[in-house]
Amino acid sequence: MAIITISRGTMSGGEKLAHLLSEKLGYKCISREIIIKAADDYGVEEHKLFEAINKRPTILHKLTFEKERYLAFIRASLCEYAKDDNLIYHGHAGHFLLKGIDHVLKIRIIAELPDRIKAAIERNNLSETEAKKYIERVDKERAKWTKFLYGEDWTSPKLYDLVINSSHLSIENSIDALVGLVESPRFQTTPESKKAMYNLLISSRVKAALARLPLVNLGYLDIRSDDGKVSISGRSKSQEITDSIQDTAKSVAGVKEIKMSVEIDYRSYLFIKNIFMEFYIIRKKYHACYFYITRYDVRGSGISKTIL
Amino acid sequence: MSGVQELVKQFYERTGIRCISREDLLDVVSKHGDLALKAVTQLSEATSAYNHFSKLRRPYIILMRQALLEELQKDNILYNGFSGQLLVPRIKHFIRVRINAPLQLRIPPTIERLGVDEENARKYIREMDEQRVQWARYTYGRDIRDPLIYDLHFNLGHISMKVLCGIMKNLMSEPELQATEESKNEVWKLLQSTNIEAALICDIRTRNFEIHANFEKDKINLVGPYLEEKDLIVVKEIVRDTVQVEEIEYTPGYTSTIDIEGWQQFTLPGTII
Numbered sequence: 001m002a003i004i005t006i007s008r009g010t011m012s013g014g015e016k017l018a019h020l021l022s023e024k025l026g027y028k029c030i031s032r033e034i035i036i037k038a039a040d041d042y043g044v045e046e047h048k049l050f051e052a053i054n055k056r057p058t059i060l061h062k063l064t065f066e067k068e069r070y071l072a073f074i075r076a077s078l079c080e081y082a083k084d085d086n087l088i089y090h091g092h093a094g095h096f097l098l099k100g101i102d103h104v105l106k107i108r109i110i111a112e113l114p115d116r117i118k119a120a121i122e123r124n125n126l127s128e129t130e131a132k133k134y135i136e137r138v139d140k141e142r143a144k145w146t147k148f149l150y151g152e153d154w155t156s157p158k159l160y161d162l163v164i165n166s167s168h169l170s171i172e173n174s175i176d177a178l179v180g181l182v183e184s185p186r187f188q189t190t191p192e193s194k195k196a197m198y199n200l201l202i203s204s205r206v207k208a209a210l211a212r213l214p215l216v217n218l219g220y221l222d223i224r225s226d227d228g229k230v231s232i233s234g235r236s237k238s239q240e241i242t243d244s245i246q247d248t249a250k251s252v253a254g255v256k257e258i259k260m261s262v263e264i265d266y267r268s269y270l271f272i273k274n275i276f277m278e279f280y281i282i283r284k285k286y287h288a289c290y291f292y293i294t295r296y297d298v299r300g301s302g303i304s305k306t307i308l
Numbered sequence: 309m310s311g312v313q314e315l316v317k318q319f320y321e322r323t324g325i326r327c328i329s330r331e332d333l334l335d336v337v338s339k340h341g342d343l344a345l346k347a348v349t350q351l352s353e354a355t356s357a358y359n360h361f362s363k364l365r366r367p368y369i370i371l372m373r374q375a376l377l378e379e380l381q382k383d384n385i386l387y388n389g390f391s392g393q394l395l396v397p398r399i400k401h402f403i404r405v406r407i408n409a410p411l412q413l414r415i416p417p418t419i420e421r422l423g424v425d426e427e428n429a430r431k432y433i434r435e436m437d438e439q440r441v442q443w444a445r446y447t448y449g450r451d452i453r454d455p456l457i458y459d460l461h462f463n464l465g466h467i468s469m470k471v472l473c474g475i476m477k478n479l480m481s482e483p484e485l486q487a488t489e490e491s492k493n494e495v496w497k498l499l500q501s502t503n504i505e506a507a508l509i510c511d512i513r514t515r516n517f518e519i520h521a522n523f524e525k526d527k528i529n530l531v532g533p534y535l536e537e538k539d540l541i542v543v544k545e546i547v548r549d550t551v552q553v554e555e556i557e558y559t560p561g562y563t564s565t566i567d568i569e570g571w572q573q574f575t576l577p578g579t580i581i
Contacts, residue, residue, distance in 0.1 A: 052312045060549055066395075097482075105466075108465075110455055114458060155455065157406070157408055157453075157463065158408060158410075158465060161463050161466045161467055162460065162467070163455045163460070164459070164460060165460070166463075167462065168398055168404075168459045169403070169459040169479075172484075173479065173484050173485060174479075176478050176482070177475040177479050180471070180474050180475055181471060182445065183470040184467075184468070186466060186467065186468060186471065187466075204389065247434045294355055
């Protein structure tokens with residue numbers, strides 16, 4: 001009785017591992033299903049949700065907290081699956097989306113670049129150069145995505161319970177060892193971990209419901225749940241918005257009680273601060289570009305290529 | 309302070325497999341005389357900029373590698389300490405494991421062992437970690453935190469020693485990870501090449517020549533600096549004294565001691581990480 005999240009680098013064999021484990025343990029195996037469910041449940045376009053867990057946010061997304069909204073939908077959808085236990089989720093955000101749940105076994109599968117290039121050539125019918133570029137691009141996007149949302153390097157082994165290098169240790173060889181790990185007492189569901197999962201489910205549902213409200217910025221709100229008692233703290237722009245937050249949260253399935261401590265922030269200080277921060281970053285980047293342009297001018301190379 | 313010693317102890321109790329550490333290798337290395345002793349003792353501490361230019365790095369790697377390979381030849385062995393996985397290439401029946409433990413698990417044994425307060429224990433662990441990273445980067449040119457240089461990476465924050473031992477035991481019994489004649493032969497050939505390099509390093513006449521050996525069937529390929537006829541005779545004589553071989557081929561070529569990757573790739577094409 002456990003939940004397994006498998007994070008993988010592009011073309012590292014994570015999907016294969018997930019399916020083999022699912023066969024061996026009889027667990028349900030999901031990946032893209034959470035996106036489809038989230039799109040159905042919350043009426044959002046699938047591609048936007050897909051981008052939310054695959055691409056780094058743009059400046060506009062950072063200012064409007066659009067990413068957080070989509071992630072709230074995805075987390076709520078994943079929690080709906082995870083509440084029933086015995087689940088394998090393979091996708092790179094699993095360990096972040098189910099953070100704080102003790103019976104979640106976080107696995108990462110990696111492979112060396114030549115093996116990944118080979119897999120990309122076979123699967124996507126690409127040339128060697130294209131495959132390499134594709135892998136590097138996806139890795140870069142994901143790294144920036146994780147850095148932005150969680151301030152962590154997604155390749156750091158510290159984020160996972162186990163990292164497997166499939167270049168040397170074949171997935172078939174790892175299966176028996178992994179089954180032993182899943183069946184160990186450490187990853188069994190306990191009343192405490194089940195409660196933590198339920199609390200995460202309720203807070204995710206509330207977050208997803210609030211994400212549908214147009215004037216609510218999830219980035220300013222902290223939502224916690226304790227056995228159906230939900231506490232919402234943070235800032236909102238007006239009393240009407242605060243009231244709508246309370247009404248919406250009350251209507252969420254599983255919510256028994258609401259405790260609100262939301263302050264009204266008319267000046268939207270944080271919003272303005274964020275804009276200034278973004279301008280500061282743009283200015284820094286501009287300086288960096290200027291440096292390269294000047295350098296390349298001297299050497300007589302193409303400028304546009306350098307900026308890109 | 310990641311619990312490796314505890315793991316080694318438990319692993320031995322459960323499997324009876326011989327466990328060796330860096331100290332065991334040092335005993336073997338020290339038999340090679342003063343230079344060997346100097347190399348292994350000085351290099352263990354070498355993280356300063358001055359030490360980075362030390363000429364002892366190459367002797368250290370070769371002698372430690374030789375000692376490790378001699379042990380590995382006997383099979384069914386667990387080695388721990390000082391990034392030993394970087395001394396030998398990837399061979400079919402080798403499993404490289406790294407154990408990570410969160411700081412909160414490492415602090416209590418540090419406090420107990422050093423008799424310091426929590427703040428100082430934390431500081432000590434961070435400093436030691438940083439030093440090890442620097443040391444391995446200088447010695448092997450690799451970052452030991454890179455998960456790609458291991459086959460398995462465990463986080464003791466969630467996985468107990470008992471479970472970890474169980475996983476390792478299971479893995480070691482996998483048919484695909486058993487030593488075969490072919491993989492044993494690979495280890496033997498590597499040991500022969502390293503024996504030659506060690507013999508050349510330990511001989512005062514050839515100590516300063518950076519010669520790399522590659523043992524093939526009844527043939528030794530040597531690559532190193534351009535040598536005069538008299539030096540070449542000495543080199544060949546030492547090689548013949550070390551291993552029984554019919555043919556020795558010497559090719560002048562440049563090999564950098566700094567470029568550890570390039571050197572390893574030469575001796576073991578396609579097998580090193």
